[in-house]
Amino acid sequence: MKAELGFGVLAFVLVGFPAIRVVTSRDLVRAVLWLAVTLLGTAVLYALLQAPFLAGVQVLTYVGGVVTLMVFGVMVTRKHEASTVPVDAANQGRGAVAALAFFSVVAWAILRTDLAALTPVQTPSTQELAVALLDEYLLAFEVASVLLLAAIVSAVVLARRRDPVAEPSGPVGETLREGSTP
Amino acid sequence: MTLRVLLLVATALFSIGIYGLVTRRQAVALLLSIELMANAANVVFVAFSRFGGAPSQPLVLFALAITVAEVAVGLALVLLLYRRHGDTLLELASEARG
Amino acid sequence: MSSPVTLALLTLAAPLAAALVSVIIPPLRHRGAPAAMLTIVASLLATAAAAILVVQGGAGQAIRATVPWLVLQGRGLGEVGVRLDAVSVPMLAVVCLVALAIQVYSVGYMHDEAPRSYGRYFAYHALFLFSMNTLVLAPDLLQAFAGWELVGLVSYLLIGFHFDRPSAARAAVKAFWMTKLADMGFLFALLILFARTGAFSWDVALRPEVAEATAALVFLAVMGKSAQFPLHVWLPDAMEGPTPVSALLHAATMVAAGVYLVVRADPLFAQAHWVQGWMLWIGTITAVFAALLGLVQTDIKRVLAYSTCSQLGFMVAALGAGSAFAGYFHLGTHAFFKALLFLGAGSVIHAVHSNLLTDMGGLGRKMPLTALTFSAGALSLAGVPPFAGFASKDAILTAVEGRGGWVPWALLVATAFLTAFYMGRVLVLTFLGKPSPAAAHAHESPPVMTGPLLALALPTVAGGLLGPWLARGLGTEMHLHLGLTPVLAGLAAVGGLSLSLAIYARGGEAPLAGTLAALDRASIVDRAWAFGYRRLLLPLGAALRWVDRYLVDGLMNGLGYGTLESGAALRPVQTGRTRDYALAVVVGAILLLALGAWR
Numbered sequence: 001m002k003a004e005l006g007f008g009v010l011a012f013v014l015v016g017f018p019a020i021r022v023v024t025s026r027d028l029v030r031a032v033l034w035l036a037v038t039l040l041g042t043a044v045l046y047a048l049l050q051a052p053f054l055a056g057v058q059v060l061t062y063v064g065g066v067v068t069l070m071v072f073g074v075m076v077t078r079k080h081e082a083s084t085v086p087v088d089a090a091n092q093g094r095g096a097v098a099a100l101a102f103f104s105v106v107a108w109a110i111l112r113t114d115l116a117a118l119t120p121v122q123t124p125s126t127q128e129l130a131v132a133l134l135d136e137y138l139l140a141f142e143v144a145s146v147l148l149l150a151a152i153v154s155a156v157v158l159a160r161r162r163d164p165v166a167e168p169s170g171p172v173g174e175t176l177r178e179g180s181t182p
Numbered sequence: 183m184t185l186r187v188l189l190l191v192a193t194a195l196f197s198i199g200i201y202g203l204v205t206r207r208q209a210v211a212l213l214l215s216i217e218l219m220a221n222a223a224n225v226v227f228v229a230f231s232r233f234g235g236a237p238s239q240p241l242v243l244f245a246l247a248i249t250v251a252e253v254a255v256g257l258a259l260v261l262l263l264y265r266r267h268g269d270t271l272l273e274l275a276s277e278a279r280g
Numbered sequence: 281m282s283s284p285v286t287l288a289l290l291t292l293a294a295p296l297a298a299a300l301v302s303v304i305i306p307p308l309r310h311r312g313a314p315a316a317m318l319t320i321v322a323s324l325l326a327t328a329a330a331a332i333l334v335v336q337g338g339a340g341q342a343i344r345a346t347v348p349w350l351v352l353q354g355r356g357l358g359e360v361g362v363r364l365d366a367v368s369v370p371m372l373a374v375v376c377l378v379a380l381a382i383q384v385y386s387v388g389y390m391h392d393e394a395p396r397s398y399g400r401y402f403a404y405h406a407l408f409l410f411s412m413n414t415l416v417l418a419p420d421l422l423q424a425f426a427g428w429e430l431v432g433l434v435s436y437l438l439i440g441f442h443f444d445r446p447s448a449a450r451a452a453v454k455a456f457w458m459t460k461l462a463d464m465g466f467l468f469a470l471l472i473l474f475a476r477t478g479a480f481s482w483d484v485a486l487r488p489e490v491a492e493a494t495a496a497l498v499f500l501a502v503m504g505k506s507a508q509f510p511l512h513v514w515l516p517d518a519m520e521g522p523t524p525v526s527a528l529l530h531a532a533t534m535v536a537a538g539v540y541l542v543v544r545a546d547p548l549f550a551q552a553h554w555v556q557g558w559m560l561w562i563g564t565i566t567a568v569f570a571a572l573l574g575l576v577q578t579d580i581k582r583v584l585a586y587s588t589c590s591q592l593g594f595m596v597a598a599l600g601a602g603s604a605f606a607g608y609f610h611l612g613t614h615a616f617f618k619a620l621l622f623l624g625a626g627s628v629i630h631a632v633h634s635n636l637l638t639d640m641g642g643l644g645r646k647m648p649l650t651a652l653t654f655s656a657g658a659l660s661l662a663g664v665p666p667f668a669g670f671a672s673k674d675a676i677l678t679a680v681e682g683r684g685g686w687v688p689w690a691l692l693v694a695t696a697f698l699t700a701f702y703m704g705r706v707l708v709l710t711f712l713g714k715p716s717p718a719a720a721h722a723h724e725s726p727p728v729m730t731g732p733l734l735a736l737a738l739p740t741v742a743g744g745l746l747g748p749w750l751a752r753g754l755g756t757e758m759h760l761h762l763g764l765t766p767v768l769a770g771l772a773a774v775g776g777l778s779l780s781l782a783i784y785a786r787g788g789e790a791p792l793a794g795t796l797a798a799l800d801r802a803s804i805v806d807r808a809w810a811f812g813y814r815r816l817l818l819p820l821g822a823a824l825r826w827v828d829r830y831l832v833d834g835l836m837n838g839l840g841y842g843t844l845e846s847g848a849a850l851r852p853v854q855t856g857r858t859r860d861y862a863l864a865v866v867v868g869a870i871l872l873l874a875l876g877a878w879r
Binding site: 003004007008011015016019020022023028031032035038039042045046049050051053054057058061062065066069070072073074076077091092094095096098099100102103106107110111115118119121123124129132133136137140141144147148150151152154155156158159 | 187
C-alpha cells in the first residue's frame with residue numbers, strides 16, 4: 001500500500017500536476033509548455049516501465065515534434081493584443097462534472113477488476129521490438145507510413161496560401177479559394 | 183508500481199483531458215487536451231505491456247503515429263480558422279448550426 | 281368453350297368493347313357518328329347471338345361457365361361468368377332486341393344533338409347493354425349485384441344526360457341515391473348469404489328465418505329499382521332523360537331488372553312465404569296507386585312513367601302470388617309494348633316539340649304510322665285480347681286468384697280497367713280531335729324512327745304466342761282457358777277504353793279527376809322523401825364529411841405536422857458550437873462505459 005501511495009505521488013508530480021496546468025493556464029504559450037512537461041513526465045514513466053525505446057520515441061516525436069508544432073501554431077495564430085484565454089465560467093462546472101463522472105465510472109471498473117489474475121509477460125527488448133515491427137506488424141507499419149504521408153499532404157493542401165497569379169478556375173477552384181487570406 | 187495505480191493515473195490523465203476538452207475556448211487549447219487524452223491511452227497500453235496481457239508496445243508506436251498525423255491536420259484546420267475569422271475561438275466555427 | 285357460351289360472351293364483349301373504344305379514343309366520341317356506329321354494330325352482334333341462343337333452345341340443361349374471382353387461399357371469393365337457361369336466355373334476347381331498336385331510333389331522335397353529346401350518348405348506351413347483360417347472365421348474386429349497380433350508374437348518367445338542365449341533374453341524383461339506398465338491402469343480403477353458405481348462389485336451402493330475411497332484403501332493392509310504392513317517386517322524375525332512354529331503361533329493361541332478379545332467384549323466394557305475401561300487397565298497392573295518378577298527368581311521358589310503375593306493380597304482385605312465370609311473361613310483353621309506346625311518344629314529342637298533351641291533338645292524320653303503332657301498344661297495354669298484353673295480364677290475374685282473400689285480384693282487375701282508361705285518354709288527346717297550335721305543323725317521323733316502331737309492333741301484337749314456350753322453360757304450363765278471369769279482364773280492357781274514348785272525345789273529364797290531380801300535386805310521398813333527404817341523409821353526409829376531414833385527414837395531417845414540429849424542436853440541439861459537441865461525445869462515452877461496467 002505504501003508503495004502504491006508513493007507511486008501515486010510520483011505520478012502526480014510527473015504527469016498529474018502538469019496536465020492540470022495544461023488545461024487551466026490562461027496563457028496559451030504556457031499551456032503548451034506545460035504539455036511539454038507532461039509529455040516528458042510520461043516518457044519517464046515509460047522508462048520506469050521497462051520501455052526505454054518508447055520513452056525515447058516519446059521525447060523525440062512528442063516533445064520534439066508535436067510541441068514545437070503547437071508552439072508554431074500558437075505563435076502564428078495569436079491576436080496582436082494580449083493572448084490571455086478567457087475561460088468560460090459556466091462551462092467549468094460542466095467540465096468538472098464530466099471529468100469527475102468519467103473518472104469515477106472507469107475507476108470503479110478498475111477497482112472492481114481482479115488484476116492479479118493477469119499473467120505478466122516478458123517485455124520485449126528494443127531489438128525484439130524492431131524485429132516485430134518488420135515481421136509481425138509489417139502491414140501496420142506500412143499503413144502507418146501511408147497515413148503519415150496522407151496527413152502531411154492534407155495539412156499542406158489545407159494550409160497553403162493562395163497564389164494570386166495561378167488561380168485555378170471551376171468548382172474545384174472555388175473550394176480552394178475558400179480559405180484565402182483575409 | 184502496481185497495475186492498478188497506473189491505470190488510475192491514466193484515467194486521471196484522461197479525465198483532465200476531458201475537462202480541457204469541454205472547457206477551453208481556443209482551438210489550440212482543444213488540441214492540447216486531446217493530446218493529453220491520447221497520451222493517457224498510451225500509458226494504459228504500456229502498463230499492460232509491463233504487467234500482464236499481450237505485449238502492446240508496437241501498438242503504442244502506432245498510436246503515436248496516428249496522433250501525430252491528427253495533430254498535423256488539426257493545426258492546419260486551426261490555421262484555416264484563423265485566416266477566416268482572425269481569431270481561433272471555437273465559437274467562430276459554428277456555421278453547422280441546426 | 282362451347283358455342284353457346286361463346287355466343288353469350290359475345291353479348292357481353294361486343295357492347296363492352298364498343299363502350300371502351302368510345303371512351304379510350306375521344307376523337308371517335310367527339311365526332312359523334314363513329315360512336316353511334318360502334319354501339320349499333322355491337323348491339324347487332326349481341327342481338328344476333330342472343331337470337332341464335334334462343335333458337336338453339338335448351339337441350340333442357342342449364343349451362344354454367346364461370347371463372348373464380350378474387351382467388352384467396354386457393355378459393356375464389358365469388359365467380360364471374362355466364363349462366364344460360366330458360367330464365368336468362370329469353371331475357372337476354374328481349375334486352376338486346378329492344379336495345380337495338382331503341383338505338384336505331386335514337387339515331388333519328390338525337391339527330392339535333394351536338395356531335396360530342398351524340399357520341400357520349402351512344403357510348404353510354406353501349407355501357408348500358410353490357411351492364412344489363414352482365415346482370416341477366418349472372419351465374420350468382422354477386423355478379424348480379426355488379427350488373428345491378430352498373431345499370432344504376434348508367435341510369436344516372438343518362439337521366440342527367442342534359443346535365444346543364446338543373447331539373448335533369450336533380451332527377452339523376454334523386455334516382456341514384458334512392459336506388460342506392462334500396463340497394464343496401466341487396467348488399468346485406470349478399471353478406472348474409474356469404475356468412476351462411478360461403479357463396480352467393482340463390483340455389484340454396486336456408487333456414488326459414490334466414491330465407492325470409494335474405495329475400496326481404498333483396499326485395500328492398502327490388503322496390504327501389506322497380507319503383508314500388510313508396511320508393512316509386514324517382515321514376516316520374518327520371519323522364520327528364522331523353523325519351524329513348526326512358527324507353528330503354530325506365531320502361532323496358534332496367535326497371536324490370538328487379539322483377540327479373542326475383543324470377544332469377546326464385547329458389548330463394550320460394551322459401552320466403554312471408555316476403556311473398558308482402559310482395560303481393562305492395563305490388564297491388566303500387567299498381568292501383570300509380571294508375572290513379574297516371575290518369576291526371578299532363579305530360580305524356582309522365583303518364584307512361586306512372587303506367588310503367590303500375591305495370592311493375594302487376595309483375596311484383598304476380599311474383600308475390602308465387603308465379604314467377606306470370607311476372608316474367610308480363611315483363612317480356614311489357615318490354616315490347618312499353619318501349620313501343622315511349623318511342624311513339626318520342627315521335628310525337630319530336631313533331632310538336634312539347635311533352636304536354638295539351639300541345640297535341642289530331643296527330644292521327646298527320647302521323648299515321650306513329651298513330652297506328654302507338655295504338656297497338658296502347659291496346660296491348662290495356663290488355664285487349666288477343667294482344668300480347670292481354671295474355672300476360674291474364675296470366676297474372678289468374679295467378680292472384682284466391683290469394684289475399686281475393687282482394688288483390690279485385691283491385692288488379694279494377695286497375696286493368698283504369699289502365700285501359702288512362703290509355704284511352706292519351707289516345708284521344710294525342711291523335712284525335714283538333715290539332716293544337718303546336719301540333720299544326722307536325723309531320724311523320726323519318727324511317728329511322730318509324731322503322732323501330734314497326735319492329736316493336738310485331739311482338740306487341742303477337743307476343744302472347746310465346747307464352748306457352750316460356751312457361752315450359754320455367755317448368756309450368758300455360759293454358760288459355762275460358763273462365764271468369766280472362767273474360768273479366770277482357771271486358772275491363774274494352775270497357776275502359778270505350779268509356780274513356782266516350783268521355784274524352786267529348787272534351788269531358790273523368791270523375792274524381794280533380795281529387796286525383798290535387799293528390800298528385802300534393803306529392804305526399806315525394807315530399808316525405810325530400811324531407812328525409814334534406815333532414816337526415818344530407819346531415820349524415822355532412823357529419824361523415826366532418827369525420828373524414830378533421831379526424832381521418834386530421835390524423836394524417838397531424839402526423840405530418842407533428843413530424844415537422846418535432847424536427848423544429850430538435851434542431852436547436854445542433855448548436856454549431858464545437859464545445860457542445862465535444863461535451864456530447866464525452867457524455868455519451870461516459871454513459872456507454874457505465875453501461876459496460878455495470879454489466
